[in-house]
Amino acid sequence: MSNKYEGLASAVHKFKDVVKKELDNENSEFHEALNGDKPLKFNGVGLECDKSEYFVDPSDVLFWHDPIAYLDELDRWEGQKVSDEYLLTKEYLEKSDQINLFYRLVESIKRNRTAPFVGAGVSYPYKLPLWGEALNNLVTKLEGTSKSDERAMLPALHYLDDVKSLIAQCNFLEAAQLIYDKNKTQFESFVFNTFDGSKVPKFFGVLELLPQLSDGCIITTNFDNLIERLYIDKNRSIEGYMYGTQSQNQFASKLIQGERCILKLHGNYNAPETYIFSKAQYEDAYGKEKLDYTKPLAKVLRQIFISHSLLFLGCSLEADKTLELFIDVVSSKAFDIPTHFAFLPDPFDHQKKLEKEDLLANAKIHPIWYQVAIDDCGTQNHSQLEDLIKFAVACATGKAKV
Incomplete structure (x- = not known):
C-alpha cells in the first residue's frame, strides 16, 4: 500500500x-x-x-x-x-363496500381529531372480564359466602337468584344495583381486586395501537388503568383525568387545548367514590328524569361528541345511557356534529346488522364491520380488527394508500 x-x-x-x-x-x-x-x-x-x-x-x-x-x-x-x-385488508374493505367510509376515518385520524372510545373488549385479552362475566364471578363468590352463612345459621343471600336472573337477561345495570344495595363493601372490594391491571407485563393488541390513533382525548368505560400505563410506557403520559363525576387535573382545560386526557365514564378501579354503575349513580351523573347537561359528566361527554370524531373500539354499542345522550344531542339539531365511527364484529345476521346500523345512525355513528374467526374450541380471533387499525394509521401517516 x-x-x-x-x-x-x-x-x-x-x-x-x-x-x-x-x-x-x-x-x-x-x-x-x-x-x-x-x-x-x-x-x-x-x-x-x-x-x-x-x-x-x-x-x-x-x-x-x-x-x-x-x-x-x-x-x-x-x-x-x-x-x-395490507393488500388483503384493502381487498376486504373493497369487497364489503366499506372503502369510502374507511377513507373518511383515515381523514379524521390525519386531522388529529379522533377520540378513541374504548370498551371492555379491549381489556378482555388481558384477562380482565367483561361486565356480565365479572358480575357472574361476583355472584359465584357471594354464593360461597351464602352457603357458609347457612351453615353458621345466618340468613342466606337469597337475592342472588334475582341477580342471576337479571344477568341472564343481560340486565347488568339492575343486577349491579341489587348487589350494590345488598352488599356494597363486597362489591367495591371485588371491583378493586378484579380490575387492577398492574400485573400486566406487556402491552399488545388493539390497546397497544391507541397512541397511534390519538394524542389527545380518550374515553373509556373500563375501570382498569391499562390505558394510562400504556401511555406512560410510550413516554406520553396522560395529563388530564376525569373519573366518573369527579374531575381532576384540569380535564376540561386539557380537552379544550387538545392535550392528552382521559375520561373514565364508570370511574377508576381504586376509587369507589367515582364508580358509576348503579341506577342512583347514573341519575347523579346524567340526570334523573331526563338528561341534564348541567351535570359535569353529561356536559363534558356532549362536548367531546360535538368536537371530536369518536372511534368506538371493543364496545358492543347496545342501548345505554351514553348512547341515549348521543342520540339526544343529534336529535336536538343544536350542533354541527362530526362523523363518528365504530369497529364492530360482523354479526352475519343481516337483520341484526340492519337493526344495529339503524340504531347507530341516530347517533351519527357509522360502523365498519370486521370478521371474527372462531376456531374449533370456540375461541374468537379479532386479528382483522388490528389489521384495520394498522392500515388506517399507515394511510393517515402516508405510508399506505386507501
Whole structure:
C-alpha cells in the first residue's frame, strides 16, 4: 500500500464500517431484497492467473455511489412492503363496500381529531372480564359466602337468584344495583381486586395501537388503568383525568387545548367514590328524569361528541345511557356534529346488522364491520380488527394508500 494514502484509506475504512453496520442494522430486509442471492464480482488488474477477485453487495455499491438513489429505492421498497402487508385488508374493505367510509376515518385520524372510545373488549385479552362475566364471578363468590352463612345459621343471600336472573337477561345495570344495595363493601372490594391491571407485563393488541390513533382525548368505560400505563410506557403520559363525576387535573382545560386526557365514564378501579354503575349513580351523573347537561359528566361527554370524531373500539354499542345522550344531542339539531365511527364484529345476521346500523345512525355513528374467526374450541380471533387499525394509521401517516 502506498504510504501516501495509507492514513486516508484507514480513515475511510473505519467510517465505512460504522455506516455499514448502521445501515445493515436498520435496513437488513431491504438489503436482502436488493442484494439477491449472490454479491457482485469483479477482478483486479494483472495477469489472468494472478488477478484478485473482489465481491461487493449491490446495496453497498448503490449507497456509496449514489446515496440519494439508495434512499429513493428504500422508499419504494418500504411503500411496496406496506402495500403488500395490507393488500388483503384493502381487498376486504373493497369487497364489503366499506372503502369510502374507511377513507373518511383515515381523514379524521390525519386531522388529529379522533377520540378513541374504548370498551371492555379491549381489556378482555388481558384477562380482565367483561361486565356480565365479572358480575357472574361476583355472584359465584357471594354464593360461597351464602352457603357458609347457612351453615353458621345466618340468613342466606337469597337475592342472588334475582341477580342471576337479571344477568341472564343481560340486565347488568339492575343486577349491579341489587348487589350494590345488598352488599356494597363486597362489591367495591371485588371491583378493586378484579380490575387492577398492574400485573400486566406487556402491552399488545388493539390497546397497544391507541397512541397511534390519538394524542389527545380518550374515553373509556373500563375501570382498569391499562390505558394510562400504556401511555406512560410510550413516554406520553396522560395529563388530564376525569373519573366518573369527579374531575381532576384540569380535564376540561386539557380537552379544550387538545392535550392528552382521559375520561373514565364508570370511574377508576381504586376509587369507589367515582364508580358509576348503579341506577342512583347514573341519575347523579346524567340526570334523573331526563338528561341534564348541567351535570359535569353529561356536559363534558356532549362536548367531546360535538368536537371530536369518536372511534368506538371493543364496545358492543347496545342501548345505554351514553348512547341515549348521543342520540339526544343529534336529535336536538343544536350542533354541527362530526362523523363518528365504530369497529364492530360482523354479526352475519343481516337483520341484526340492519337493526344495529339503524340504531347507530341516530347517533351519527357509522360502523365498519370486521370478521371474527372462531376456531374449533370456540375461541374468537379479532386479528382483522388490528389489521384495520394498522392500515388506517399507515394511510393517515402516508405510508399506505386507501
